[in-house]
Amino acid sequence: MKDKHHLRVMAKCIGLFALAAMSTLAGCKKLYDLPEERDYISNNVNFSNKIFEPIIGRTSMMGGFNADNSTFPMTFEITNARWGDGRPVTDLFRTVPTYVWVGEYTGLEKSLAEIESKRKIEQRPLFEIRRSGEFVLWPSATNEFIQPRAEDSTNLVQNTRFFDVKVRNTGGERLIRDLQIRPFRERPYEPSNDFNAYTGKPAPDPKFPLDPKLRDYIRPFLNSVVGATTNQFLVSNNDKKDVIVYIRPFSGGTGNSLRIKVLNKDSVAMNPSLFNETQWDKMIHGFNMQKTAEHVQWDVAYPIPLVEIKTPYAPEGSRARAELKYSRVGFGGLRVTASFGLDFAIYKKGDWEIVFFFKGENPKLINE
Structure with missing residues (x-):
């Protein structure tokens, strides 16, 4: 009991001392007109x-x-x-x-x-x-x-x-x-390697930049896509462009539309149902999906993606992904799955379409 009494007395003394010290400091500040405490700002900001x-x-x-x-x-x-x-x-x-x-x-x-x-x-x-x-x-x-x-x-x-x-x-x-x-002119979509960043005109072919008849194109990614006639893997790079992509406006949309279509080597639209493993309903953060014999279309909000965060529609955050998949029976009865697509962004509101063009030969879609 005696120890507890001493502890209470000491605590009371400490409290009184702290209060007195604060009062003394405040009094000194007032008496000697000390300046108010200020923030620090470096000369090296x-x-x-x-x-x-x-x-x-x-x-x-x-x-x-x-x-x-x-x-x-x-x-x-x-x-x-x-x-x-x-x-x-x-x-x-x-x-x-x-x-x-x-x-x-x-x-x-x-x-x-x-x-x-x-x-x-x-x-x-x-x-x-x-x-x-x-x-x-x-x-x-x-x-x-x-x-x-x-x-x-x-x-x-x-x-x-x-x-x-x-x-x-x-x-x-x-x-x-x-x-x-030093702002660059508008580039309403990405990838934009088909677009001259300074002039806004089509970009020259990177292999032949001085030939005015040649231009650069957006290239898709291709996984196990083979040609219908050659049975060779199709590629899209600076040397060979079996498949190219256009991102371009189209007419007749809602003003907030996105459309995906595929063109064969004769520039004829291919039925989206041919790409039988594609998850159309999970591809684009869009609504009122319309699937026709020539394209798939959604009502969307722009820009795409709306925010640079990872979502099911933008696995890397800064780009959305359009990926078309299909499977067929290959040699030996094995099922082969192939895909092609594009990681993209569109910044300008409107009616836009992403067009995959098989300009060299068509993809092989039939069974062996």
Whole structure:
């Protein structure tokens, strides 16, 4: 009992001492007019990358802000945006409607309405900096709003946009100078190797870049696909293009449509039912699937994929996957499964089709 009494007395004394110390410190601060405690801001705050090269028409997140142990929260402000010859830059900061997510997209949504309920349209500058120090170029930017870099691929100073960033917290402010943004023109889909990034015209053939009659094409992946006449594995690369892909608009859709079709060597549409192992209902995060003798079509929300996260429809996160499979009985009675497809993204709303064209010879689909 005596020990417990001593412990209570000691605890009470410690509490009184702490209270007295706090009162003394507060009194000293008031008496001697000591300054309020402030945040720390380093002289070395900076960005790891100061040249940004986004593609217009997509959500592009850029930055690499290095706080150098400075105290958050901070505020960031883009200042003195100018061309290299001193003209003010204004196009980047035009305020336009853009989609902003207000709910979590999971890939499990059951309708377009459910997807649209998770995002809304807000008025945002085309280019802005967030509270984290991260820059964003919104997908509502288009070639009409923002002048892309020169078609001849030059980076002349007078055609380059420069800007500074003012960083602040309660400890002070720092100015980070001479960041650059050099936007590429819109490329509405990926892969886009068929598209010249500077001119927007068809890309030249990588093997014969000076021959104006030849061009590059999107190439699919091919697994165990053999030709109907040669019985040889079909390939698609720089040297030989047995199969190529077009991603292109089509007319007559809903304005939010995606279509997949296959053309034989005579440019005639092949019946999707020929690809008998294809899981059409699990391929695209789309709705109201329509399967005809010439194509399969869905109502979809754009962009595709909507968010760069892994879902059943986007196994790598940044690309969706269109994969067509079929099986047949090969030599010796063994069943052979083959597939072809494309990992892709489409950034621009509209009616788009992905066309697989067997330009050299048709795939072998019949049994041996």
